[in-house]
Amino acid sequence: MRDGRFGVGVWRQGSGGMRQGPAHPGVTRPSIPPLAWLAVGMWIGSTVAQSIAWWLPTYVTRAQLLCAAVGVASVLLWRRSKGRATHAGLIAAMGVLVGVSAGLLFWDALAARTTVLTESRFGTFECEVIADPVEGAFGYSVAARVTSSPGRGAHVSVMLPEGAALPGCGQRVRVRGTTTATDRESEWAIVAHRKGQACRIKAWKAVVLGDARSPAGLVAPFRRRLLTVVGRCKGEGGALLQGVLLGERSRIRGTRLEDQFRMTGLSHLLAVSGTHISIVSMLAGGALAAVGTPLRRRVLLAIVVAGGYVALTGAPTSSLRAFVMTLTAAFASFGGRRGDTLGGLSAAVVGLLAVSPANAFDIGFALSVCAVAGLVVFAPLANEWAKAASPGWFRKPASALAIPVVAQCTTLPVAIPAFNMISMAAPLANVVALPLASVGLGLGIAAALLTPIWPAAGLVAMRAAASVFGIVCIVARSLSKLPRAAIAVGGSASGWGCAALAVGALVWAVWPHPRGRKSARWVIALFLAYCAVMAIGVQGSGGARLTVFDVGQGDAILLADGDRAVLVDTGPGESEMRSAIARAGIRHLDAVILTHPHADHDGGLGGVADVVSVDRICLPAMTAEEFRGMPQAARTMTGEDPVLLRQGDRMRVGGWELRVLWPPGEGSSACDTNDTSFVIEASYGAFRAILTGDAETAPQEALVRAGLLRDCDVVKVPHHGSAQGISEASLRVWEPELALVSVGTSNDFGHPSGATLALLARHGVRVERTDHSGDLTVRVRENEYELVRQ
Numbered sequence: 001m002r003d004g005r006f007g008v009g010v011w012r013q014g015s016g017g018m019r020q021g022p023a024h025p026g027v028t029r030p031s032i033p034p035l036a037w038l039a040v041g042m043w044i045g046s047t048v049a050q051s052i053a054w055w056l057p058t059y060v061t062r063a064q065l066l067c068a069a070v071g072v073a074s075v076l077l078w079r080r081s082k083g084r085a086t087h088a089g090l091i092a093a094m095g096v097l098v099g100v101s102a103g104l105l106f107w108d109a110l111a112a113r114t115t116v117l118t119e120s121r122f123g124t125f126e127c128e129v130i131a132d133p134v135e136g137a138f139g140y141s142v143a144a145r146v147t148s149s150p151g152r153g154a155h156v157s158v159m160l161p162e163g164a165a166l167p168g169c170g171q172r173v174r175v176r177g178t179t180t181a182t183d184r185e186s187e188w189a190i191v192a193h194r195k196g197q198a199c200r201i202k203a204w205k206a207v208v209l210g211d212a213r214s215p216a217g218l219v220a221p222f223r224r225r226l227l228t229v230v231g232r233c234k235g236e237g238g239a240l241l242q243g244v245l246l247g248e249r250s251r252i253r254g255t256r257l258e259d260q261f262r263m264t265g266l267s268h269l270l271a272v273s274g275t276h277i278s279i280v281s282m283l284a285g286g287a288l289a290a291v292g293t294p295l296r297r298r299v300l301l302a303i304v305v306a307g308g309y310v311a312l313t314g315a316p317t318s319s320l321r322a323f324v325m326t327l328t329a330a331f332a333s334f335g336g337r338r339g340d341t342l343g344g345l346s347a348a349v350v351g352l353l354a355v356s357p358a359n360a361f362d363i364g365f366a367l368s369v370c371a372v373a374g375l376v377v378f379a380p381l382a383n384e385w386a387k388a389a390s391p392g393w394f395r396k397p398a399s400a401l402a403i404p405v406v407a408q409c410t411t412l413p414v415a416i417p418a419f420n421m422i423s424m425a426a427p428l429a430n431v432v433a434l435p436l437a438s439v440g441l442g443l444g445i446a447a448a449l450l451t452p453i454w455p456a457a458g459l460v461a462m463r464a465a466a467s468v469f470g471i472v473c474i475v476a477r478s479l480s481k482l483p484r485a486a487i488a489v490g491g492s493a494s495g496w497g498c499a500a501l502a503v504g505a506l507v508w509a510v511w512p513h514p515r516g517r518k519s520a521r522w523v524i525a526l527f528l529a530y531c532a533v534m535a536i537g538v539q540g541s542g543g544a545r546l547t548v549f550d551v552g553q554g555d556a557i558l559l560a561d562g563d564r565a566v567l568v569d570t571g572p573g574e575s576e577m578r579s580a581i582a583r584a585g586i587r588h589l590d591a592v593i594l595t596h597p598h599a600d601h602d603g604g605l606g607g608v609a610d611v612v613s614v615d616r617i618c619l620p621a622m623t624a625e626e627f628r629g630m631p632q633a634a635r636t637m638t639g640e641d642p643v644l645l646r647q648g649d650r651m652r653v654g655g656w657e658l659r660v661l662w663p664p665g666e667g668s669s670a671c672d673t674n675d676t677s678f679v680i681e682a683s684y685g686a687f688r689a690i691l692t693g694d695a696e697t698a699p700q701e702a703l704v705r706a707g708l709l710r711d712c713d714v715v716k717v718p719h720h721g722s723a724q725g726i727s728e729a730s731l732r733v734w735e736p737e738l739a740l741v742s743v744g745t746s747n748d749f750g751h752p753s754g755a756t757l758a759l760l761a762r763h764g765v766r767v768e769r770t771d772h773s774g775d776l777t778v779r780v781r782e783n784e785y786e787l788v789r790q
Helices: 036-057 057-080 086-117 188-196 215-231 236-244 257-264 273-288 295-312 316-334 340-353 357-360 363-387 392-419 426-450 455-480 494-510 519-536 576-583 605-611 619-625 630-638 697-706 729-734 752-761
Strands: 011-014 019-020 122-129 134-136 138-146 154-161 171-180 197-212 421-423 484-488 544-548 557-561 565-567 591-593 617-620 643-645 650-653 658-661 679-683 686-693 714-718 739-741 767-769 777-778 786-790
Touching: 011 197, 011 421, 036 057, 036 086, 036 188, 036 340, 036 357, 057 363, 086 171, 086 316, 086 340, 086 357, 122 154, 122 617, 122 739, 138 171, 154 171, 188 197, 188 697, 197 215, 215 236, 215 295, 215 455, 236 363, 236 426, 257 455, 257 605, 273 295, 273 316, 273 421, 273 426, 295 316, 316 363, 340 363, 357 363, 357 421, 363 494, 363 519, 392 421, 392 426, 392 576, 426 686, 484 576, 484 605, 557 576, 557 658, 565 650, 565 658, 576 605, 605 630, 617 630, 619 643, 658 697, 679 697, 686 697, 686 777, 697 729, 729 752, 739 777
Parallel strands: 154 197, 565 591, 591 617, 617 643, 686 714, 714 739, 739 767
Antiparallel strands: 011 019, 122 138, 122 171, 134 138, 138 154, 171 197, 421 484, 544 557, 544 777, 557 565, 650 658, 658 679, 679 686, 777 786
């Protein structure tokens, strides 16, 4: 019989001569359809095309011609090849060529649309909103597709003017404003390019015109009605229901609940996926069957209802993937063939990448594809091992646990580079929460179907669904409090991707069956022991050190001495902060000190809360009330209110002594927020460093006049090296040997300023920058120190 390895048979020698049969009595290795190799190749080709279009735009045409020539050669080789493995390799190679060609056409068209939209610098545009508004530091913005000339079809980001009515998904809006292409030197430019975003429109006028003539526009009135009904469901359960049922996450975005779902590996519940489509199809099919609708018509109508639900949620890529798989299965059933899940998934990937190669960079899409593929290929084998290692009474729970373990392992290549963490609580959380979420989602969908015909019953069902999701929130909150519920992990996408492909290929090639209960238990025990070691870990050691982390345009500075550590600021983003913590090997912090309430200094606090335990959070007394939501965040993280520090306060962490030099407790409230930032002197024996946050020349000169400054070895340059970042008077007192600049690559502010660098050079100070050297670590010994770059 065939073992699934490109359809190659396995033969065994028996007493009756050569006979064909399985090498093991357990589950057989699944076959990989040719379409899967094409999908893998197209995904790789799409990423290659984006790199060519971004880094070598002048070579796009030549690359297209090369792809065409190599493609013809590959087809000729494929027709002459005989081995199935060779066929698979050639199909994957052709997929790469197709992906590169389609991607180059896509990003070439994107460049043309960008030129058309930005050459006049301002104008009036009609757009269709394709995602719900998102609130940022500078107001609300929406993703939209231009429906007027010039630039018809281009995807843009529209920054709405203050006070403008917020358009919903599926609505048309007329905007007048300035258009700007993303600066290629900006750290966000490549992200926008990968998303297929042509430009940004900063609108000074925005008028909602009504619903668009599109699938999303047709269901927009119904969606607004459902949002009103769900809005009457208060509490965390109602907020979660709104996100799960309709894909509208404004009520949970940026909340502690979102952090808890991420920590427990339940964030995927917020992505519209196959579970949603299955429940919608099942409910629609059941209702149609109750009124005697013939089978084929019932299937077609259920597909139409499922498609309407996809439009209702804004048609995220993960839901389109699930919908295409549903279509594939339905057409297979019409043809009298058994559905092939892996083939349907491959067809969905090929179709969505052909329509928009930018989907290759959609995190939600990548996670859903990896999870489904992993479950189809490896779940039966994992289930076999779980049953073999478990006593009879525990076999069903063990099988239930094996499924989320497989899903989590197969999504690690995407999840780790994106989130820089692994949820150790995810398997248990999914076993408990997934059945509840399915019940809640079913009630929510039933409520949505009831609302147009019986509003009162619809509201009752919606509140029942919110109650069920309230229990899911309790599960997430409880499990997130477990020690080491999540751990920080670093690494690149390419590194994890290659490792995962190698391990997956090895497991698939060997297809190891358990050889007995004892051996199965040993293997499972070793796996659990490895997970325990990862979860418990060992606090980073290496003596006294000061590390300025490379977290982009922001500050995050670690002072550590053995297993004692304090973090000064948390950088601009949670993922960057988790990655930094993973690099440092930190599992516990004695304190987190936030210098002032700006997002580039406290934006990563949630990432710290996800992966390490913290004893206390310290804030400047002068500006403590300006930290939004901080008292509750501090109580959630530490169980206590934040500690307020003033000028003269001291703190000892291991051999480090920290002394607050600025700001005074009160009396300077008229200062700019940057100038209310902590200035901290950190001493370790004879070594002395000055951590300045964003405090610029005014507070420095006040400290000079007050005689509170003294010489130091290292200074963290204030405000990322801005033009007013450091004063000559303070430099004369400090006389530092080394200046460390925490700054983002090609940032929008021009930091560090040439004037500041010139001033430091005149004083003979050596300058090191995180944008050039990565993490900067100063290792302190008894009578000396040394700088270690990442």
